[in-house]
Amino acid sequence: MDRLAQNCKARRLEKGYSRKTLAKIVGVPAPTIARFEQSGNISLKSLCMLVIEFDFFDELSAIMDHTKYTTSAELEQINQNNNRRRGR
Numbered sequence: 816m817d818r819l820a821q822n823c824k825a826r827r828l829e830k831g832y833s834r835k836t837l838a839k840i841v842g843v844p845a846p847t848i849a850r851f852e853q854s855g856n857i858s859l860k861s862l863c864m865l866v867i868e869f870d871f872f873d874e875l876s877a878i879m880d881h882t883k884y885t886t887s888a889e890l891e892q893i894n895q896n897n898n899r900r901r902g903r
Contacts, residue, residue, distance in 0.1 A: 816855030824852045826869045841868050 827837050827848075834852070838845040841864040851857040857865075866875045884890045 816857075820852050820855040820857075823865055823869070830869075837865075837868070841865055 827834070830837075832840070834848040835845045838848050841861075843861045843864060847857065847861055851861070851865075863872075863875070866872055882890075882893055884893055
């Protein structure tokens with residue numbers, strides 16, 4: 816999360832926004848922006864609002880859009896579960 820927070824701070828500074836200005840634009844408290852930049856902690860909702868402001872929504876949406884596996888057994892399990900609607 817630290818890298819993500821650093822990237823967010825870099826985008827904020829590129830746009831010339833103070834933390835207070837960014838907070839007002841996206842509708843979150845300024846301390847939320849400060850906490851995120853300093854510790855990497857932020858709610859998913861607040862992060863999404865920042866992502867939208869910096870026009871990275873498509874990139875965020877693509878994070879989990881495909882199947883990821885590391886072994887053939889894992890792939891076989893994924894294929895068996897393709898039509899499942901609920902967990903076990």
